[in-house]
Structure formats: C-alpha cells, structure tokens
Amino acid sequence: MASHRLKRGIFAATAVAVASVSLTGSPATAQPPATAADALKKFNELSEQATKLNEEVLRAQDDLNAKKAELDKANSDVGAAQQVVDRAQADEEKFREHVDVLTQASFEGARFNQLSALLVSESQQDFLNRMSALGILAADNSEALAKLSGAVDTANLAKQSAQDAQTRAQDAAKAAEQLKTDVDKRNGELQTQIKEVKTALNNLSAGDQRKLADKGDMSNISVPAGAAGAALEFALNQRGDGYRYGSTGPDLWDCSGLTMKAYAAAGVSIPRTSGGQAGVGRSVSRADVRAGDLIIYYSSQSHVAMAVDNVRAVHASTEGRPVLIANIDAIGPVSVIRRVAG
Structure with a gap:
C-alpha cells in the first residue's frame, strides 16, 4: 500500500514538473508573424540590427588592418634599427682599434717630452718638427677618443631603438590577434543576423516583397x-x-x-x-x-x-x-x- 502511495506521489510530482517546463522552461519556437504588418515590422527591425552589425564588422576590420600596418612598420623598424646597431658596433670596433694604437703611441712618446726633443734635435727646424709631431699625436688621440665615445653612444641608442621596435612589434602582433578574434566573432553574429533577415523577408506577403523590390x-x-x-x-x-x-x-x-x-x-x-x-x-x-x-x-x-x-x-x-x-x-x-x- 505504501508502495502504491509512493508511486502515485512520484507520478504526480513528475507531471507537475513536466507541466512547469512546458509552460515556462522550454525555449519558445519562433513563430511567423501573425499579420503582414507584423511581418514587415519584424523585417525592418532585423534589417536595422543587421545594418548596425555590418557597420561594427567593417569598423573592426578597419581596426585590424590598421593594427596589421602598425605591425608591419614595427617589424620594419626592428630590421632598420638592427642595421644601425650593426653599423654602430662596427664603427665602435674601428675607432677602438684606432684609439688603442694612438694610446700605445702616446705611451711610447710620453718619455719623449719637450726637453728630450730639444736635447736630441740636430737643428732648430728639427726641434720644431719633433714638437709638431708630438702635438699631432695628442690631437689625433683626442679626436679618436671623441669618435669612439660617439660610436659607443650611437650603438647604445641603436640598441635601445631596436628593443623599443621589438616591443612595439610584439604589442601590435598581440593586438592584431585579439582584433582578428573580435572580427571573426562579430562576423559570425552578422551572418546569423543576415539569415534572420532573409527569413523575415521570405515571411513577407508577395505584395510587400514587390514593394520592397521596386x-x-x-x-x-x-x-x-x-x-x-x-x-x-x-x-x-x-x-x-x-x-x-x-x-x-x-x-x-x-x-x-x-x-x-x-x-x-x-x-x-x-x-x-x-x-x-x-x-x-x-x-x-x-x-x-x-x-x-x-x-x-x-x-x-x-x-x-x-x-x-x-x-x-x-x-x-x-x-x-x-x-x-x-x-x-x-x-x-x-x-x-x-x-x-x-
């Protein structure tokens, strides 16, 4: 007896649950508009929504194209900056070798001062020539050091520029990837909306379709x-x-x-x-x-x-x-x- 009461209780609860779902839980199936006026109104509403979506897709595509152009420029800047780095490093190496030679010459000439020049000179003109050589050596060394310093600064700036360009390229690539995902998503939504517009168009009366096609x-x-x-x-x-x-x-x-x-x-x-x-x-x-x-x-x-x-x-x-x-x-x-x- 208890078993029968339990079965009746389960059956009743199930019936209530099914009735509840059928009334409120299941998604409503889209029904064709009841009148021609309703159909036309629905078509116009869906068309306006699709037009907005189409504009969003086009704007997103423009953004994506701009970001791709930014990426291309950043990649180009990376290459150009690296060339500057290579040239600057080559100049740095060249001037460093020059400075090393002049430094060695200056060191050797350090013991050959004005007094030494006077003592070993055979004539007044010889003394002047030796003093001139010492002055030229000092000037060359100063100029070479200045060039080396400039080459080092240029190389450091070029390295920083290359690093900045690389960072911009990475950021642009990431942004372009995100925009591509957004474009694909919006385009998918647009295609769904277009299908709904076409369905609404087919639901119009023959007379309304002729008016639209006029x-x-x-x-x-x-x-x-x-x-x-x-x-x-x-x-x-x-x-x-x-x-x-x-x-x-x-x-x-x-x-x-x-x-x-x-x-x-x-x-x-x-x-x-x-x-x-x-x-x-x-x-x-x-x-x-x-x-x-x-x-x-x-x-x-x-x-x-x-x-x-x-x-x-x-x-x-x-x-x-x-x-x-x-x-x-x-x-x-x-x-x-x-x-x-x-």
Whole structure:
C-alpha cells in the first residue's frame, strides 16, 4: 500500500514538473508573424540590427588592418634599427682599434717630452718638427677618443631603438590577434543576423516583397559640376542594383560601399565605413543639404545615403531592396551631414 502511495506521489510530482517546463522552461519556437504588418515590422527591425552589425564588422576590420600596418612598420623598424646597431658596433670596433694604437703611441712618446726633443734635435727646424709631431699625436688621440665615445653612444641608442621596435612589434602582433578574434566573432553574429533577415523577408506577403523590390525613380537626373556631382552621377547609375552586406560593387552594394566607390570615381578617397564617413569633409545643416552631401543616419552612424538634392537621397538600403532614391527624412533619424567636396 505504501508502495502504491509512493508511486502515485512520484507520478504526480513528475507531471507537475513536466507541466512547469512546458509552460515556462522550454525555449519558445519562433513563430511567423501573425499579420503582414507584423511581418514587415519584424523585417525592418532585423534589417536595422543587421545594418548596425555590418557597420561594427567593417569598423573592426578597419581596426585590424590598421593594427596589421602598425605591425608591419614595427617589424620594419626592428630590421632598420638592427642595421644601425650593426653599423654602430662596427664603427665602435674601428675607432677602438684606432684609439688603442694612438694610446700605445702616446705611451711610447710620453718619455719623449719637450726637453728630450730639444736635447736630441740636430737643428732648430728639427726641434720644431719633433714638437709638431708630438702635438699631432695628442690631437689625433683626442679626436679618436671623441669618435669612439660617439660610436659607443650611437650603438647604445641603436640598441635601445631596436628593443623599443621589438616591443612595439610584439604589442601590435598581440593586438592584431585579439582584433582578428573580435572580427571573426562579430562576423559570425552578422551572418546569423543576415539569415534572420532573409527569413523575415521570405515571411513577407508577395505584395510587400514587390514593394520592397521596386526600383523607384529611374529617371534621368542632372548633377552639378565638380567632384560632388561626379560622385552623385556614379551613385545614381547604380540604381536598381542589389544589396549585400559588406559589398562594394560592381553590382551589389552596402550603403557605405556605394558612397565610398562613388567618391572614388570622382577622384576623392573617403573611409570605408559610414562611421568613418561621418568625419570627412565639413558639417552642414539639414537646411543647407545639396547634391553629393553624405547623410549619416542613427545614433550608431550605421547607415549613409548621398543627397540628390535638398529633399531626396540615393542609397543602398537593405536586404531585398535595390539601390534607390528615397526622401531624406524618411530614411531614418539623421545623425550628421557632411560635405565632402565643394
């Protein structure tokens, strides 16, 4: 009887535990959005998150490239410093030998002083010649000692420079390794986010997908003269091209890849990331926006567009959307506006 009561107790406790886990403990399976509006909202949210992640990956890659360049320079400095050390040590050895010879000669000549020169000289001119030789010997010895001292100092400084360069190289290598790990981690997160964006895109209604794929205004648009106009013309020529995170053309773009290549086509070099582009040129107000200006969006400065005029901008938006013209203020909250040329 007790055994039956024990079994019933265990069964009841297990049932409660299972019910509890099923209600609160197990992770919820992602469900497709209930309505088309929910699906579009989810897609936009995931796209914005992916855009921020993409910007973080690009910035981390820029940091890594800079650190690798620092490492290369440090390694080069190590080699150059070692060459200086070798030359300085060779000079030190050469001057040391010279000093040794002169020191020995001076020691031998120490017993040959002015009185000795006077006593053994055969003539007044002979005496003057012997005195001159003694003076030259002393001057040569002083000069050789000075050169030796300089060579020793140079060698010591070169050794310190080589040690400093070696330390910088080791620090740069360590930092580059850490940055590489960070880039790989962020890139992994980005790829996961991109998959979620694509899933959200597929969950959209056919009508919403067609709206997203609409190329918008494809009409001919005149551009001003100069670098800003040339950059804008390049960007406008990419209308209808697809979007891909991390791409810089020729047929797929992300936002900063498009603006970077546009200004490159105009002969102007600007940074790869939208965050970097937020610091180029000079700041202008929203009211002063004109063709070619770069408009950076969001507090994270993770998106950039190029002004067509004071109302419109061309940009590479997000997955599922082509490069197109949109209203400047409808794209998102503006962080900063930069005039690169003009």
